[in-house]
Amino acid sequence: MEHTLTIGKLARAAGVGVETVRYYHRCGLLPVPERAHGAIRQYSQQSLQRLHFIRQAQSLGFTLDEVRILLQQNHGQCSTARALAERKLGLVEERLRDLLRMRAELQNLIGQCRANGTEECCPLIDTLAANVESDQTCHAAALSAGLP
Structure with missing residues (x-):
């Protein structure tokens, strides 16, 4: 079974706040995971990698709209x-x-x-x-x- 993270652990591991994770949900940059047992959302390592991608792109000066475009490329264009x-x-x-x-x-x-x-x-x-x-x-x- 894949190791999962709560929103707090995900945020800490990515070096962002919980509200940033929620903001990325609202912006469509980070998919919202389904609720598991006990109504707690569990995030995958893929979510953590995506957050790192977003942060790295921002550190290079890309706006969130530009990050969205980059994420849509998915190793493509x-x-x-x-x-x-x-x-x-x-x-x-x-x-x-x-x-x-x-x-x-x-x-x-x-x-x-x-x-x-x-x-x-x-x-x-x-x-x-x-x-x-x-x-x-x-x-x-x-x-x-x-x-x-």
Whole structure:
């Protein structure tokens, strides 16, 4: 007989909460097992493997909708899974470029603060304030031109 788990043991083994397991039931990501003796649901090792699959996919940035698509592939259409992964990689690379740009800007502003040598005028605050004023001017111009 296959070793079975209660919902609590399944959740602990997968590193999630019981409510997460129930949420995955509602989303259709994890099948709800039949109730066994004493009205307690017993989960199989396959359920645990499925939870690990979901968690691993999420750790790679896949949304639950994307995880659902991956689960439906069932070792089948690799082209669908590859297309999802390629799209995800594109988003990761875009985010990485944004983060590198942010890092460079922050390093520059920190350097300006260090070079300033005074506490009375902060280049970082001045730059941020100038950007806010510029954004407000652009927004006001767009509104007066009838743009959203």
